[in-house]
Amino acid sequence: xxxxxxxxxxxxxxxxxxxxxxxxxxxxxxxxxxxxxxxxxxxxxxxxxxxxxxxxxxxxxxxxxxxxxxxxxxxxxxxxxxxxxxxxxxxxxxxxxxxxxxxxxxxxxxxxxxxxxxxxxxxxxxxx
Numbered sequence: 001x002x003x004x005x006x007x008x009x010x011x012x013x014x015x016x017x018x019x020x021x022x023x024x025x026x027x028x029x030x031x032x033x034x035x036x037x038x039x040x041x042x043x044x045x046x047x048x049x050x051x052x053x054x055x056x057x058x059x060x061x062x063x064x065x066x067x068x069x070x071x072x073x074x075x076x077x078x079x080x081x082x083x084x085x086x087x088x089x090x091x092x093x094x095x096x097x098x099x100x101x102x103x104x105x106x107x108x109x110x111x112x113x114x115x116x117x118x119x120x121x122x123x124x125x126x127x128x
Contacts, residue, residue: 041088042081044071049088052095059096059109067092068120075124083128089121 039046048067051057075082093114 039088040084040091042071042074042085044074045085045088045092049092049095052092052099055099059113062109064109064113064116068116071120075127079127082124086121086125089117089124093117093121 039049041049048057057063071082071085075085096110096114096117099110
């Protein structure tokens with residue numbers, strides 16, 4: 001007596017691998033890296049994002065609060081010019097979250113800034 005779950009199916013064939021396929025290392029060497037996504041947010045947020053990428057944006061003294069309040073003033077003055085700023089604030093938060101791996105004394109407030117930027121992104125997204 002044999003159980004059908006123990007027997008092999010004779011119609012099953014393993015997929016064959018092609019000998020002409022490129023290895024992952026040679027394929028990645030031939031193709032350039034994808035371009036970075038287009039910048040989001042107003043010019044002010046793009047300038048702040050450039051400072052974060054350069055490592056010159058400090059968070060210990062609460063500069064991120066000044067960034068949020070300055071942006072709110074410009075946002076309330078001309079809301080249509082800030083349609084992509086929710087995504088821009090999310091990019092700022094992600095940029096600060098990535099640099100938390102390397103610690104510097106002037107980056108001590110990064111975790112608070114990440115939370116504040118994500119909250120501001122939510123506030124702006126719900127304003128539209």
